[in-house]
Amino acid sequence: MARILALDYGVKRTGIAVTDEFQIIASGLATVPTTELLTYLADYFEKENVELVLVGEPKQMDNTASQSEAAIQEFLNKFKEKFPLMLLERVDERFTSKMAVRTMVDSGLKKKKRQDKSLLDEISATIILQSYLYK
Structure with a gap:
């Protein structure tokens, strides 16, 4: 089997999570500057x-697209151009940031470490991936 990759796309940086080859375990992989994302991938x-590849789909509570959707669409167009054969799917990412913060608190991370936005993005990507795997 092959891995599944999840992206928590952001304008500045993107969190990335990945499964093992058996698609059982979701783990944080990295957070990369978004300007370097296509090269990293x-x-x-x-x-x-x-x-x-799963890409988070940020939505408002009324199910409308969030403000960041335009930037994500631009990225998706570039992604499809660069990797035309790669399967791509969107996953609702509502509340993933709040869940990531809760995960950091529950795991006992100190406040200074919880302020690390790159860690937050990586955990958010992992939550996106877990939501896909366990739906």
Whole structure:
């Protein structure tokens, strides 16, 4: 089997999570500057067998698209152009940031470490991936 990769896309940085080859365990992989994301993914796809990429879909409570959706659509167009054969799917990411903060608190991380936005993005990507795996 191949891995599934999840992205918590952000304008500045993007959190990335990945499954094991059996698609059982979701783990945080990295947080990369969004300007370097396509290069990072190209390198990763060369090294690892990935069959599907999930991209968080931020929505408002009334189910309308959030403000960041325009930037995500721009990224998706570039992604499809660069990786035309890669399967791509969107996953509702409402509340993932709040859940990530709760996870950090529950795991006993000190306040200074919880302020690390890159860790928050990586945990959010992991939650997106878990929600897909366990639906």
